[in-house]
Amino acid sequence: MTTVTLSVASREDVTQRALAAFGGEAQGAHISFASVELLWQTLTKKRWEILKIMTGQGPLTIREIARRVDRDVKAVHGDVHALLEAGVIDRTDEGLVVFPYDAVHVDFMLKAA
Numbered sequence: 562m563t564t565v566t567l568s569v570a571s572r573e574d575v576t577q578r579a580l581a582a583f584g585g586e587a588q589g590a591h592i593s594f595a596s597v598e599l600l601w602q603t604l605t606k607k608r609w610e611i612l613k614i615m616t617g618q619g620p621l622t623i624r625e626i627a628r629r630v631d632r633d634v635k636a637v638h639g640d641v642h643a644l645l646e647a648g649v650i651d652r653t654d655e656g657l658v659v660f661p662y663d664a665v666h667v668d669f670m671l672k673a674a
């Protein structure tokens with residue numbers, strides 16, 4: 562099973578993880594956001610629904626995603642493109658979209674202001 566960790570991480574954290582990976586330490590798949598606010602701005606409720614139905618499903622058309630989430634194709638198209646631009650999902654050579662993970666782990670800490 563391939564799990565991706567969605568996290569809030571500083572540039573320093575990401576650099577440390579990359580250096581460890583270059584040193585041969587397995588890091589697993591990570592998608593990092595600079596802040597909790599950016600994570601929630603990117604992963605809105607409707608986009609989270611899209612990720613949920615794409616998890617473990619392989620490449621899909623936007624029309625099929627819209628059918629599975631029971632939403633208008635045009636609205637789903639906008640959300641899919643936002644996820645593509647954020648680097649959360651990928652496009653295949655055939656033009657389909659894919660979230661190539663079987664599970665998602667979300668990891669961030671809320672600290673006192």
